[in-house]
Amino acid sequence: MEYEIVIGLEVHAELSTKSKIYCSCTTEFGGEENTHCCPICTGMPGVLPVLNKKVVEYAVRAGLATNCTIADYSKQDRKNYFYPDLPKAYQISQYDFPLCKNGYIDIETDGKTKRVGITRIHIEEDAGKLMHDEWDTGTLVDYNRCGVPLIEIVGEPDLRSAEEARAYMEKLRSILQFIGVSDCKMQEGSLRADVNLSVRPVGQKELGTRTEMKNLNSFRSIVRAVEAEAQRQIREIESGGTVVQETRRWDDERGLSVSMRSKEEAHDYRYFPEPDLVPIVLDKEWVEGIRASLPxxxxxxxxxxxxxxxxxxxxxxxxxxxxxxxxxxxxxxxxxxxxxxxxxxxxxxxxxxxxxxxxxxxxxxxxxxxxxxxxxxxxxxxxxxxxxxxxxxxxxxxxxxxxxxxxxxGLEVVSDEGALTAVVRKVLDNNPQSVADYRKGKEKALGFLVGQAMRETKGKADPQLINKLLKEAMDKA
Ligand SMILES: [Zn+2]
Structure with missing residues (x-):
């Protein structure tokens, strides 16, 4: 049986604003652990977030550059979940009213252009970073990244191969770099993708059960993860099993994905409107101004x-x-x-x-x-x-x-006739057979002699001049 792979990518890009999304802490990468933080981005009780206007502007830029409709009304929501890298135990994101919707980008593979849909782009805050490896007895947490602004670009499941997934990521990266909203350094995690993937027999209309692989941060790992996960799902189906809807972790070193947890649904997050932030209502003229400024x-x-x-x-x-x-x-x-x-x-x-x-x-x-x-x-x-x-x-x-x-x-072309005449003399003396061949009308012999002269001058002789001098010398004699 032949299978078709169906892929949709959710891409997170860190925006290159100077300060974080809801406070004035720096967004600079690295730095000593837990030094780019304040009571707001570490979620202390009683603090209030203030939305960074630049974040909205950059997200709108990204939306316009990917042919999205910009919503004149959108709002921010709390996405509730507990994880040690998220000190508030909720992430401020956008749920049902994202900033940008219904866009697309064009990708090229095998000389063909394909249009890939973009469902939505919304703004949200990044979480901190856990460090498991540095310490034997526990895990450390660095909150410097907490509150760094992100856009999440949710793509339609329009991709059909690892190559298309790669081309899509490359085109997105290129667009985001061109419009200057993200440095897109994948090795620093400023651009990363979640891969949603399912397989179905060729010709089947309905989609297969999909799995999600989180936080892939290189083109190579995306390609490898797509290929390996598609094969795994096909093996599962062919051996009479079923694909389980779940979140999996791609292990790049071992070249395989491992089950993490059953896939969560939106209702698991208990989304509700963020009570500390007013809705975002955009002025048409402001949006058009951004459109006009796109490079x-x-x-x-x-x-x-x-x-x-x-x-x-x-x-x-x-x-x-x-x-x-x-x-x-x-x-x-x-x-x-x-x-x-x-x-x-x-x-x-x-x-x-x-x-x-x-x-x-x-x-x-x-x-x-x-x-x-x-x-x-x-x-x-x-x-x-x-x-x-x-x-x-x-x-x-x-x-x-x-x-x-x-x-x-001393690599200049030698085009001094005097210097080259001596070289020509030497080459003719050393290759009497080729000279004889040339005189019998074998044009090939001339090419050989030119080659010898070029070798003699370590490639520096003017080949046309050498050609002329050799011919003259042999025709004369
Ligand atoms: Zn802060």
């Missing part, structure tokens, strides 16, 4: 790259998958006349080295202008394409400018 979004930028620079769709997609990378490209193109060449260097050598070093695009160790200047050196004929690859690698490792590297290492 060029990834899809628009991608189209511009294809239209203006003639880049292939695929390349434009990769370049706009991250704001940092896209800005790097834009910056380099501004200083170069050859956008295509700049793109090729990024898509080829830059991506390769980053991958080899296990580095992110945020860590590119030289400014975009260096790449523009490297492209310029090739165009001017100062260095050959082969040498440029060497220079690029050195630029990456040392952070030095391309001209400095070329000068220090």
């Amino acid at each position: 060029e979004l990834p899809d628009a930028r991608k189209k511009r790259y294809v239209r203006e620079f003639g880049l292939p769709e695929y390349d434009a997609e990769i370049l706009t998958s991250s704001k940092v990378l896209s800005d790097f490209f834009d910056d380099a193109v501004k200083q170069s006349s050859n956008a295509k060449a700049v793109s090729n260097w990024i898509m080829g050598d830059l991506m390769r080295i980053l991958k080899e070093k296990g580095m992110e695009v945020e860590n590119i160790p030289f400014p975009a202008g260096y790449l523009a200047r490297l492209v310029g050196l090739i165009e001017k004929g100062t260095i050959s394409g082969t040498i440029a690859k060497k220079v690029f690698e050195k630029m990456f490792l040392s952070g030095k400018g391309p001209e400095t590297i070329v000068k220090e290492e």
Whole structure:
């Protein structure tokens, strides 16, 4: 039997406001444990929350950038549950009147575009962090993260594979970065996803029973979790069992998910309107002002790259998958006349080295202008394409400018006829057979001799000049 996988993601993004959602404590990541806290975010009795206006603005930005309808009336609710990282024993969230509804984003997989629905986006506060590993005799709690503003982006169950889930997360991350509402650092937990997944026989209309895996914080773990959980559910069904609706924990090290608890329903949380906060009523003009301030979004930028620079769709997609990378490209193109060449260097050598070093695009160790200047050196004929690859690698490792590297290492193209004539003489003397072949009309022999001369000069000779000198010498004799 063939199965279809049905996936919906609930994505949490920490907003990059300066202060927390209901108090003026800093949202900065890290810091000494329990120092970014006050009586409000640690839930002392009698304190009152005050909503940070910037949180609403950022959530509206995210809603507009994902084609949502912005609610002119929404409210905040208490979601009650007990857990040691939640000192109030309730989280202020939004229940039945979220800030944003009915949006979508477009994703690309295998060259095809697919529209994925966004059910809603609401604001809420983050919880603290438990640390189980540092202490043998107990668990420690750090409340620094309590009250850091979050948006939860609830997606429709429109995704059908691990690849689509990955593409969706990447597109969301890219959009949130472009509009500047979250740094989306997955390794720091500022972007994380809950994966809702079920399987059903191909052709079946009704959905299978779903499980939820919480807090996946890397693209890799999302892909692996989707694949493993789908297989687990299929095995369960094929062996005559049934899938249990539950929350599972993905264990990335062991590559499997384990049952945590039976899935809770909304009524388990005893939601009720937050009595300490008034409803959020948005002024239309204010919302339109935010819409007008939105920057060029990834899809628009991608189209511009294809239209203006003639880049292939695929390349434009990769370049706009991250704001940092896209800005790097834009910056380099501004200083170069050859956008295509700049793109090729990024898509080829830059991506390769980053991958080899296990580095992110945020860590590119030289400014975009260096790449523009490297492209310029090739165009001017100062260095050959082969040498440029060497220079690029050195630029990456040392952070030095391309001209400095070329000068220090003596890598300029040798186009001095006098110097090259001696090289040509030597190559002809060493390869009498090839010379004879050439004279018999074997054009291939010339290519071989050019190769020898290039080797002799360690790739620095001007190949066209070498070609000309070799021909002249052999035709003359
Ligand atoms: Zn506080």
